[in-house]
Amino acid sequence: MKKIFIIFCVQIIGIGAYAQSAVSASGGEALGSGGSSSFTIGQTFYSANDEQSGQVSEGVQQAYEIYDVTEVQNPISSAISLSAFPNPTNNFLNLLIEGDDVSGLVCTVFDVTGKQLSVKQIVSDNTIIDMQLLSPATYFVCITKEKNEVKTFKVVKN
Numbered sequence: 001m002k003k004i005f006i007i008f009c010v011q012i013i014g015i016g017a018y019a020q021s022a023v024s025a026s027g028g029e030a031l032g033s034g035g036s037s038s039f040t041i042g043q044t045f046y047s048a049n050d051e052q053s054g055q056v057s058e059g060v061q062q063a064y065e066i067y068d069v070t071e072v073q074n075p076i077s078s079a080i081s082l083s084a085f086p087n088p089t090n091n092f093l094n095l096l097i098e099g100d101d102v103s104g105l106v107c108t109v110f111d112v113t114g115k116q117l118s119v120k121q122i123v124s125d126n127t128i129i130d131m132q133l134l135s136p137a138t139y140f141v142c143i144t145k146e147k148n149e150v151k152t153f154k155v156v157k158n
């Protein structure tokens with residue numbers, strides 16, 4: 001009986017030892033006043049947990065986010081429909097404008113620190129924004145008309 005108990009304990013310990021293992025490129029632990037989280041980079045699977053208060057994706061790092069940062073509800077933005085694609089992008093971002101005329105529209109690219117990187121006057125309903133010289137990172141593309149914000153896109157450059 002003692003032999004069976006020892007074999008059982010060894011098997012349980014052996015199974016438990018591999019329960020939290022993963023082959024990954026790197027990792028670490030993030031600590032803060034709200035708690036802590038450990039993370040790895042390069043995991044081969046993921047799971048997503050949805051709750052009423054939010055969503056957590058465990059495992060694979062999410063490569064990009066596609067959503068509008070702001071869309072100001074005013075007469076200017078209600079007359080214009082804007083879309084930016086592809087997101088993420090490698091070299092060029094297409095800005096498609098439908099609706100009102102494009103006169104007076106200005107496109108400004110900012111980095112995540114708020115530094116203005118480029119300004120371009122929009123002259124057609126399909127404008128190409130050159131992002132070739134920008135390093136891979138997240139940028140904000142802000143569309144304004146007469147110094148009033150119309151829409152801001154969060155764009156990832158690969």
